[in-house]
Amino acid sequence: MIEHPRADELIEAVAGWVESIRPQLNPRDAFLSRVAVNALNAVKRELSQGPAAEVAARSRLSTLLGMEADLGTLNAELCERLRRGEMDVATPGLLAALKAGIEDQIAIDQPTYVSVGRR
Amino acid sequence: MEVDILAALAALAPKLGGTGVEKAQRLTGGASMETWAFNLLGAGEPRPLILRRRAVPLDPETSRSASMAAEAALIQAAGHAGAPVAPLVRLCQPEDGLGEGHITGFVAGETLGRKIVADPRFDVVRPHLARQCGQILARIHTLPIGAANLTTADAQGELDRYEAIYRTSGAERPILELALQHLRRNLPPPMPNVVLHGDFRNGNMMFDPALGVVAVLDWELAHVGDPAEDLGWLCVNSWRFGRADRPVGGFGDYQDLLEGYIEAGGAEVPLSRVLFWQALGSLKWGIMCLMMYSSYATGATNSVERPMIGRRVSETEIDLVNLLEAGL
Incomplete structure (x- = not known):
């Protein structure tokens, strides 16, 4: 097993280096370097939070759909039932399950994103 | 199609009411549209203008974009209707050598x-x-x-x-x-x-x-x-x-x-x-x-x-x- 440096340490090191050279970059590359650091940080969060999020998503979708399968199969089945109109906003548990899943995803993609609140 | 923007703008200056241009620089790097800022030189103070031009020809079958001619017509009509716009100075013509584009006045302010x-x-x-x-x-x-x-x-x-x-x-x-x-x-x-x-x-x-x-x-x-x-x-x-x-x-x-x-x-x-x-x-x-x-x-x-x-x-x-x- 590969122990050191850990993947998150490698990501941190690369992100730190990109930050350090930003002042020398032209505006376009400086912008892209910010995007690059954002990408590295998303990967870092996915490495630490992704496995638990997937386990939770699988369990949630299993309960919602009443079947056992891997996450990809469950996700495709949910999409299929929505396309066929067998589930909609009134389906008990649907919105809550979708919300829990997307909250885990946004915590990886853009943890500072502020979503629309209740009016 | 590579276009020499500086040369084309310099040649166009008389039709814009000037004698030459200076400080032409590209502002944004969109994939299909280019925006350039430049100064028109003439009798008085240099006049800041904006050129917007399509870098890639418009494909009317697949694109949702309005033509630059349509855009120019709308900018003028919207201005007449009382909406704030950057005033249209010229809709580029084929002989201008700038491709499809238009030139408007420069409006100072913040877009971010x-x-x-x-x-x-x-x-x-x-x-x-x-x-x-x-x-x-x-x-x-x-x-x-x-x-x-x-x-x-x-x-x-x-x-x-x-x-x-x-x-x-x-x-x-x-x-x-x-x-x-x-x-x-x-x-x-x-x-x-x-x-x-x-x-x-x-x-x-x-x-x-x-x-x-x-x-x-x-x-x-x-x-x-x-x-x-x-x-x-x-x-x-x-x-x-x-x-x-x-x-x-x-x-x-x-x-x-x-x-x-x-x-x-x-x-x-x-x-x-x-x-x-x-x-x-x-x-x-x-x-x-x-x-x-x-x-x-x-x-x-x-x-x-x-x-x-x-x-x-x-x-x-x-x-x-x-x-x-x-x-x-």
Whole structure:
């Protein structure tokens, strides 16, 4: 097993280096370097939070759909039932399950994103 | 097609009423559109002007964009109707050697959305912006449908178009599926079509700290359709720049927007109709993000920006879930 440096340490090191050279970059590359650091940080969060999020998503979708399968199969089945109109906003548990899943995803993609609140 | 912009502008100077140009520089690097700033030299002070030109020829079959001629006609008509625009100076002609493009006056101000919502320089004017945007949209929406050669799109058509793009991407995203289904089942009742700006949002406007909106920019996506489309697009959370609590562009409230719209002669638009189009706007932006990611996945582009924008689909999904939960 590969122990050191850990993947998150490698990501941190690369992100730190990109930050350090930003002042020398032209505006376009400086912008892209910010995007690059954002990408590295998303990967870092996915490495630490992704496995638990997937386990939770699988369990949630299993309960919602009443079947056992891997996450990809469950996700495709949910999409299929929505396309066929067998589930909609009134389906008990649907919105809550979708919300829990997307909250885990946004915590990886853009943890500072502020979503629309209740009016 | 490589074009020598500097030489072409210098040759064009007499037709613009000058003797030469200076300080020509490219401002933005869009894939299909270029923006250049330059000074026109003549008898008095140098006159700052803006050139917008299409770098890649327009494909009328696949593109949604209005032609530069249509854009120029709309800018003029909108200016006459009382909407703030950068005044049209010239629609480029083939002999100008600049390709498809137009030249407008330069309007000073701030376009960065996060500055408009957060910079203390805009604290005084910010509470007035939503009403002002409503008034401006009402004026744009008075333009005659035949003011330029524009396509027409309604909610059903937009859903069809974006669903087709989503299906082609091969993605399986339950929230996008639910949003497509729900919006299809809740199409708003018909309302008379108007000329729409098509991309009226914080980021496509020039703001002045004292005057508010001083120019509406980027008329490329103008088309004919539901007046609530422009109103809803301005309220999409992806361009509230962190101020989700201020639904209109991150600077104002729905009520001010809709009151301003009526004050300047716009039709009465129920909030539910704006929210429908706001949700459809989030859905469209989510699918556009997927599409931009696809252009990376298929190898069509290789910038770091393209794959990372794919991680912005989730922001539209969390907004859609929250909107659906609130009953839209």
